[in-house]
Amino acid sequence: MDDAEETMDTLFDVVVVGGGAAGLAGALTLVRARRSVLVIDAGNPRNAPAAHMHGYLGHDGRDPAQLAARGREEVTGYGVRIRQGTAIAADRLPDGGFLVRCGDGSTVRARRLLVATGLVDELPAVPGLAARWGRDVLHCPYCHGWEVRDAPVAVLAGGPLSVHQAQLWRHWSERTTLLAHTWELTAEDRELLAALGVAVVEGEVTGLAVDGDDRLSGVTLAGGGVAECRALVVAPRFTARSGVLTSLGLPTTGLERDGRVIGTFVASDAATGATALPGVWVAGNVTAPMAQVAGAAAQGVQAAVAINTDLIEEQARRAVEAYRAGS
Template identity: 40%
Template sequence: MKYDVIIVGGSYAGMAAALQLIRARRSVLVIDAGLRRNRSASHSHGFLGQDGADPAEIAATARAQLHAYPTLTWIDETAQAVAGVKDAFVVTTADGRRHEGRRLLFAVGVTDTLPEIEGMTERWGKSIFHCPYCHGYELSQGTIGVIAAGPMSIHQAQLIPEWGAVTFLTNAAVALDADSRADLTARGVTTEATPIARIEGHADVVLVDGRTLSFAGLFTVSRNAPATPIAGLLGCELEETPFGSQIRTDATKETTAPGAFACGDAARVPHSVSLAVADGAWAGAQLHRSLVF
């Protein structure tokens, strides 16, 4: 069978795109490896109508609703290879099966590369975050630490005082000039230059001089890249952002490979569930139009 659209990635953006297409009675294959970016988070905030919901439940409900449409096919697998051209794409999954489609959509999400600090990875999405709009309110205006990871961290430290008293832990990752330092001071931000040894407890930062700074929560800027390089196998170009790299798309979400589209965190910044859903819905509509016109 040749599908109208093969979607690689079945998280929020991929499902939002699929919904537009199956409601237009188009045949859609979703290939999903089951690795949502926010799988470590227990609550999702800032998504209208779902504020505070478990992100796993949001995803499960969406998937169940998609399965009510007869033109959807869903495979829990990993897409390993892609080849072909517009109207004649082939995606090969890890089980060796080949799937044909007229259009492709890469909704593969991104990986987060965090600063190499002991204790950070296991707290990511629990007490260490990247988005204050998603997690800042729940810190109840408590003390917040911002751990520097690069130049964008200065902007993060400038913004986050809206949610609590901020200490900017530069950790030898950024050098503050006089203007930046004065700006942070004017915003009430405390700067801590002593390097970090590790993170313990809920959000306790142990410095190399033995001091421990305890926070209600921590923020840092992760470095992003598409979660799989599969789009590159088709020749899709990447572009740099302040947060890493993403798949280059035009206004219709089409990549540099004709007939192949991309959406969600892998193809836009900034990132959140609500923005991923919106981007996926737009991509789905544009994919449908590409099949019609």
Template identity: 40%
Template sequence: MYDVVIVGAGAAGLSAALVLGRQKRSVLIVDGGRPRNAPAAEMHMYLGRDGGAPAHLLADGRAEIEAYPTVERISGQVSGVAGADGAFEVTIDDGRPVQVRKLFFAVGVTDVPWEIPGLAERWGSGVFHCPFCHGFETDGLTLAVLANGPDAALGAYVADRYSDDVVVCTNGPSTIPDPLRAMLDKTGARVVETPVEHIEGEPGSLRVFFADGSVLERQALYHRAPTTPNTALTRALGCEHFDDGCVRVDEFGKTTVPGVSAGGDAAHLAAVPEPVTLVAPAAADGVRAAVWLEQDLFAETFAD
């Protein structure tokens, strides 16, 4: 019987394991091995590691938790969860069942870029999703933004902050709301409604090919791809989820199911519209949730 099983071994999951390991809790981390930011060469806004490689942070985190003998990390996927607070059963993809008292889900989200040839292949390398993460590095460059509807606000943002040469490519007829269109006009961003056929080039020299035969040369491209939260397991347990697919948590990182906590990109408070999908908040989520999981485990020891 483990004290806590942590599903997901990114910044949130490893941070939770570090806290619990230091409290001598028996912890199993199930590491799916597919971090969302794996394509990115750098991460930012993580104090002390700004500009460092995401892979280095995870490697250092894994090495740090190895110092705690009660923490075990395995590679694999969780294929099923069942049970209730104090007596959960987790099934690993190799078929073995694991008994555990508490659960922490740090499962993240999956990006789903538009189906334009060449777009997904350049994800994180020349094609960026977040101006907080990459805006400073694209300052002064010629930019394209693949977006339509309300998401075209990203075009107004980068045009206001980082470039005086921004083209918003809607990949077809525009559904940009009039107030947002006025914002784009004010910033000088141009809107192109011609469908995009494919994207070629290398970072710093990209070419967007349109259906009418025209070509747009850009130094970088932004695309806030739709995301799919990886929340099948929390749904199976009956946790409440928002319309965006993320699991609902409270200020302690707890879901609506006793004994189940969550953090990172696939979880947020009811008071905020969406998670802040940055590495530092994910790590903070893991620390916060682990502290309160420890408090619950401690209290239950004496309640028994």
């Protein structure tokens, strides 16, 4: 009997949608709280292109895939069920629980939901850029700054945050350049960059230059020139993977910086991950786009504690009602 047949008619205490750091950390906390847990994992984590992750105490430099594999071993050892597949929508049931619908047509029922589906990084439309994402096309200096310290770093301008990015990355490398690309820099921007010693390269970026060792060596410009860099910093648009949540009527919120929307997220309580819909919690990048792996895992734990508390309180309410009815 396969997982789909075995779980279609099973009522789980919690269904966790998403098998990354947030989802697995939540599942681990819940199963150790003696909850029945199913994790539905589509198998396409945001950090899949990266060979290493950083800033996670005790796991610095580990392959993200290894962390996920270790996490799956840990949670299944306690009895968590993991099902490969994509949860595409969910329905609220009359009893307050949920019916989760998967892409293969199967369904599963849950008393509570923890959605940790992450986000999609939508990259600038520069040829060759997507293929090197997470390798030498980067975004977060706290994730990758140490690895390219003192090397030539170029920041691809694409919005008001680009100057801020250049300011940040210059802390790791004084050889930081801002590529104006198609963005119009203000006089104030140029003054700040000049004061910091960040050179500005004019002209639209048309592609990437790679050396014989398959390492980034620079970017090509519309005028025919090449700007040297060993790392190219971009500002992706962060789009929440929110299908299950929006199917329940939970909207996405625009993530704004300097008056410009740079992505979407699903709003939640900062301490617990609770959404506006009772019974549904979120954790990780679907609600906190800037969270790193360690932060996402911590959110999964916080949400799991809140979910278990909610289930305990519901059990207590029902016990009191039954007690009064029998008195």
